[in-house]
Amino acid sequence: MNALPRLVLTVGEPAGIGPDICLQLATHPLSASVLLLGDIHCLRSRALQLGLPVRLQEWQEGDDWPAIEAGTLRVLHLPLTHPCRVGHLDPANAPAVLNGLDKALALLQAGLADALVTAPVHKGIINDAGIPFTGHTEYLAAACGQNEVVMLLAGRGLRVALATTHLSLADVPAAITRSSLESTLRILHAALIQDFALAAPRILVAGLNPHAGEGGHLGQEEIEVISPVIQSLQKEEMRISGPWPADTLFTPRLLEDADAVLAMYHDQGLPVLKYHAFGEAVNITLGLPIVRTSVDHGTALDVAGSGRAQGESLLHALEAAAEIVRNRRSRNA
Numbered sequence: 001m002n003a004l005p006r007l008v009l010t011v012g013e014p015a016g017i018g019p020d021i022c023l024q025l026a027t028h029p030l031s032a033s034v035l036l037l038g039d040i041h042c043l044r045s046r047a048l049q050l051g052l053p054v055r056l057q058e059w060q061e062g063d064d065w066p067a068i069e070a071g072t073l074r075v076l077h078l079p080l081t082h083p084c085r086v087g088h089l090d091p092a093n094a095p096a097v098l099n100g101l102d103k104a105l106a107l108l109q110a111g112l113a114d115a116l117v118t119a120p121v122h123k124g125i126i127n128d129a130g131i132p133f134t135g136h137t138e139y140l141a142a143a144c145g146q147n148e149v150v151m152l153l154a155g156r157g158l159r160v161a162l163a164t165t166h167l168s169l170a171d172v173p174a175a176i177t178r179s180s181l182e183s184t185l186r187i188l189h190a191a192l193i194q195d196f197a198l199a200a201p202r203i204l205v206a207g208l209n210p211h212a213g214e215g216g217h218l219g220q221e222e223i224e225v226i227s228p229v230i231q232s233l234q235k236e237e238m239r240i241s242g243p244w245p246a247d248t249l250f251t252p253r254l255l256e257d258a259d260a261v262l263a264m265y266h267d268q269g270l271p272v273l274k275y276h277a278f279g280e281a282v283n284i285t286l287g288l289p290i291v292r293t294s295v296d297h298g299t300a301l302d303v304a305g306s307g308r309a310q311g312e313s314l315l316h317a318l319e320a321a322a323e324i325v326r327n328r329r330s331r332n333a
């Protein structure tokens, strides 16, 4: 099947830079066709504010999937509860933000789209609205009935996956069990083969504690949890090594022989990735029944509507989703 990948793109938090970076797409050549999900009035008003000459056309369910047309974006209009004020969060709009995700999932599950790309949401304001929410990753996992998914960020040749995602640092050690770690590594390994077309992926696994526990003197998790899982997967011929001390794992000599790193927690892996490639990296959720990619940044309320929002990460996220769709199609052909 050679048809262009069909991507649904959620606008995310309307007060942030989601609308800005989505509107910028109208001026970029894309290798996939995109349907925006958001409030068309909010998008029109942001386009005016930014002085962007974008034609926004409403797309209705039942219409043909939009073709690529320079300068035009198709929008499935999902109304906000309150008019959006740029840079000002409003909890009343949180249900509409989540409705965008639900609608996108419904289109994917009905086979009407091939992949989901998400612009950033503001996790705090969704919680302030009384809706428990830790991130797209966990929300989509729950909506798809998946217990285990993996967050991977990739940019400028570095791929960093996380053994745990959005939870308090104090809760991290207990969340890393032999079973959860094995499942994370299996999902990561399978995705590197299926979605990144790597025949025999090499994964470096970080330790949890300084110096990977210093032989048990700085923590037991490496001995009791991480090493046994690595050893058991190595018996299946998986090229997985570690636990490596996280401070020296992220050095060029080790990284040049690796396809991905598994960090134990959010702020062990992502600062390194963002230092290396912020603005160009892509966040990919592995282990879902759908393809989902996202940007490497947040809602950037301070630059929304100013013309200073950088849209490169979104372009990379769209290209990554399209590439994964193409890789899966060719594997299934």
Ligand SMILES: NC(=O)C1=CN([C@@H]2O[C@H](COP(=O)(O)OP(=O)(O)OC[C@H]3O[C@@H](n4cnc5c(N)ncnc54)[C@H](O)[C@@H]3O)[C@@H](O)[C@H]2O)C=CC1
Pocket: 017, 118, 119, 120, 121, 122, 123, 124, 136, 283, 294, 295, 296, 297, 298, 299, 300, 301, 302, 303, 308, 309, 310, 311
């Ligand atoms: N995929 C998603 O939905 C994500 C959502 N978030 C959420 O975003 C909210 C704000 O998070 P922060 O930690 O403040 O990070 P942030 O990424 O929104 O902002 C950090 C700094 O980088 C700048 N920045 C970020 N992206 C930019 C871009 N594309 N162009 C120009 N400048 C940019 C901002 O202006 C700010 O100074 C939080 O609620 C967080 O949970 C954060 C990361 C990903």
Ligand SMILES: NCC(=O)COP(=O)(O)O
Pocket: 134, 135, 136, 137, 138, 270, 283, 294
């Ligand atoms: N730091 C990454 C991040 O917060 C993205 O989370 P998600 O919304 O993609 O789950």
